[in-house]
Amino acid sequence: MFKRNKPKHSQRARISTPDPDAPPAHEEKGGEEAEESPIAIAAKLKKKTKTRTKPKTTLSFGGEEEDEGEAFKLKKGVLSKKLTLSKSAGVAPTELDIPQLSTGPTYDAAHLSQLKASTPSARPPQPTDSYDADVSMDVDSPAQLSALSAIADDQGETAIPSASSILAAKQKRERIRSNKGGDDYISLSLSKRDDFSQGPHPESRLMREDDELGDAADEFAEYTSAQERVALGKKSRKQEAQKRRAEMNEMIVDAEEEDEETKEWEQEQLRRGGLREESVEPAAKPMYKAAPIPPVTPIPTMGAAIARLTQSMSELTTSHAQHSASLSKLGEEQRLLEQRETEMRDMIAKAEEKRSWFSAFREWMESVATFLDEKYPPLEKLEEEHISLMKERAEMIAQRRRAEDTDDLALFLGTPPSLQPQAEEVDDLGRTIPSANSPAARANRASARDARRVRRRAANQQRKAEEEQGYSTDASLPPGDADDYRTAMGRLLADAKDIMADVKAEEFKDPSVGLAKWFGEWRTKFADIYTGAWGGLGMVGAWEFWVRLEVLGWNPLERPRSLDSFGWYGSLYQYSRPAEDDEEDEPELGPDGDLVSAMITTALIPRLCRIIEGGGLDPYSAKDIRRLVDLAEEIEVSVDKQNQKFELFLKSVYTVFDAAVTETEMALTPFLELNQPRFDPQAIPARRRFLTRRHKLLRNILQWRKYAGDRYGLGNLATRLVASSMLPVAESGWEVGGEDIMRKVAQALPAELVPPSLKSLRI
Incomplete structure (x- = not known):
């Protein structure tokens, strides 16, 4: 280079x-x-x-051959x-001289004589001059x-x-x-020797060629980078790069150039070394040569020609058959390829259609998710408000019932010290603050109870007054409180409508137009993906908002209503049965199964459990128990009785009954510990009223146990009510009505639940 x-x-x-x-x-x-x-x-x-001066390079091409011209x-x-x-x-x-080729040394007589004469035989004399x-x-x-x-x-x-x-x-x-x-x-x-470098062997008197001519540092400086300078500035680095590129281009150009003198010298050295021929003999001139005469061919006979043609014909027939088979095979392969191409095109079209549809479906579901994220908080707030209203109403009824029980117990068992009437308290304005257990308060409660009894008697003349004493659990509110409760419920329903007031799109107002349409197309077009992804359950999860909005403010025990009367029930029923057969009365279920049961399990049963535990169920009301049994039987049609959510529903009812029994025991404990009966004409009807209320609670428990079975210990709960609450009160007045009521209790209880002390009363 x-x-x-x-x-x-x-x-x-x-x-x-x-x-x-x-x-x-x-x-x-x-x-x-x-x-x-x-x-x-x-x-x-x-x-x-x-x-x-520095020696110049000399070249010697020799001159041994006389036929090469001038040496x-x-x-x-x-x-x-x-x-x-x-x-x-x-x-x-x-x-520099080219050695002559010789076969070896010659030892002839003339040469030996000349060599002997030139060899001195004695020491020469010392020179006389100054040497x-x-x-x-x-x-x-x-x-x-x-x-x-x-x-x-x-x-x-x-x-x-x-x-x-x-x-x-x-x-x-x-x-x-x-x-x-x-x-x-x-x-x-x-x-002087000290003026120059002594070299690697300073003691030697011999001088090398390198020492004589120098170390070539100046001569080869351009190849050893001795004259290079490091460029520090941006401009100088750019100039150095341009200079380096120019030198490289120059070197490439010099390497591509051919030196005629050097080429001629190389060729001469090759020739002298015997690696190249001296001369090439010219090729011999082509001589004309006549074409050979072909040998004589005999005339073919007819038989041989026919045999040859027959063989050729058979070979052609075989080849034609093979080619025809190959063509048939290729045609079949082409047909299969075309069919495969058509299938691939259909698959690509379906894949593109599938991708576009799912892309639109995803966008729509994202809009639904955004809608639900915005609407769920006000819905949950209204549900909590509904539960609070029912709790407040139930607490008002339970408080009035506890006050009546306390008044009745005080009449025939005496008033415990904790419930003794306190002195009248006067506020800052001189007004008397009424006490809860004062005689005046008791008189007011008694008069209010009598007034309600008169109204009920006027409404139902067929019921006897005796039966109403105690059996009427007084679950109604006073007129003022009842009006306030109706007003609050109306305001709650108005707020429920306001949730969807700003919604204009029909597919968001009615889920059968939006959700049912999109999920129905998914089930129709891509059934395998729909089934594998449990699309029906996904639709139920999205439809839950509209179901909860529709049942908001509904108490099934206060306003009985069948489930199939709701809009969501009919829409899900039709969606679950897409194919209708005219020959059959009941359409066949689709791949999703019965989505109505899934919706009842997912959304309705948890809502009913909260309503029952929140005060919607009155354990002293036989009407509520009858409606509750009807509701449970209707739910059982769609949901298996062994379902976990249905078990939660049954447990909620048991929780309400257990709370009523526990409350009775807590209210009766201080009076039984005192047990100081006094003579009062109102003691006998008071004891009867108390026992009648407990008898009605026991009948409600037994009626629910008849449907639900002995789950969660309903039988033990009934036995506990009789033994701990009713029997002690009845024994305090056994001759004045206690025996009659306990006989009814013993006859109402199943044989396995009757306490040992009451078994004699069943005879």
Whole structure:
């Protein structure tokens, strides 16, 4: 990727050993060069070193073949010319010369004689002129070696110094080097060694090519990032990026360019290495060749032709049958594919229709949820108000009934200390504050009771006065309170209508138009999803609001009304039976089953339980018990008697009866503990009235037990009422009416519920 711009370094020339048979070098250059001393040579070397330039890359393509034309000539410097040896001297070729291929060394007689004559047999005499052995041993260049060889040849013999002389010369040289200030020391180097880097081997006198030319830090600075600068600013970084892209583009362009000289050199090296053929022989010229004459073919006979045609016909018939079968199979596959495509298209259309319908259904249900979130709070508030009104009315009746029982008990058992009349209290204006148990209050209650009895007698002349004494539990309110109660109930019903006053959409006013329509479409179009998701129960949960709104303010024991008279009952009945059969009187139920029973279980029974426990049921009223039994039988038609919600309904009724018995026991306990009867003409009718009220409560409990069974201990409750409340009071006046009433009680009770003390009265 990176192109080398500078020339390659030339290899260092190999120092060749002078041949003793070769003519001295000083004969070629003249007598003046032969007589040059080592000092003169060193001066010349110093002068030439200053003007030395970097060697240039030289290429040698050889010139061994004579048929290649003119050989390439290498230009050499003055110093290289001094190292050039004559070809006739027989010296070893340098690295630049191409070695001649030879099979091996030759040892003929002429060569051996010449070699023996050139080998010295004795030590040469010492030179007479001034020859410095130290200088001669320090050969710094090939030029000095050539000069020394020329001096030795001029003396006539080759001088080989002995080992002792070499050692002495080395020691002298070392002493002179250690004392550079002497006059006899002449340095052969042109510069001090300390001025340059010593390299990895500072003790060695040999110089590497890298040390001579430098460490190439400046030469290759552009490749080693030595000249790079870190850009800190935004503008400088942008310029550096542009410069880097330009350099990369330039390198790519340089890499794509072809250097003709380099390509020619590579091809020449391939040719010299034998990797490429010298020449390619031209292809032989095509010669004309006549077409061969086909052999003679005999004329086919009729039988062979018929047999061949028959075989071809059978093969064609078989192939046609196979192709026909393949076509039939492909046609059937195409038909199936088209049918499958049609089915897939239908599935896609149905899926899209299903998605769009459910998307609209989800949006509508979200609007219904928003509507219910807004309307449920006022509905629940009105339901609580209705329960509070019934509780207030029931508490008023129960309080008046407790006051009457207290007055009757005080007449025949005496007044306990806690109920003694207190002194009259006077307020700040001097008015007397009436006391609850004062004689005046008792007289007022008695007169009010007599007035109500007169009104009832006038309304029903067929009932005897005796039967009304005690059997009439006085469950009616005074005229003023009754009017207030009717006014409050009317205001409650008006508020119930105001809940839907701002609703204009018919599908929100009538659930049979909205809920029944959407859920009916869901059941018709996607029956499997509707059944799996229990869509009917979901619709019942959403329809519950309209059912509770419709039954708001309704007390089934005060205003008897059948369930099928409500609008929600008929709508759910029709929705649960979508397919009507003319042959059958009763339509068949749909996949949801009877949703009327689900609605009664979900919404109606919990509401009835709250009404009964909130004061809607009067345990002393036989009329309420008859209506309650009718309501339970109507609910039982739709809901199983073993259903958990129906069990809650039965438990609510038991709770009301248990509260009445407990209240009687609590009211009777202080009087029984006192038990101080006094002579009073009103004591006998008072005891009869008290026992008659309890007898009526017992009859209501037994009547409800006859329908509901002995659940939650209704039988034990009846036995407890007789043993703890009625029998002690009857024994206090057994001869004056107590025996007669207890005989009626014993006959009304089932045999298993009669206390042991009353079994004799059943005879």
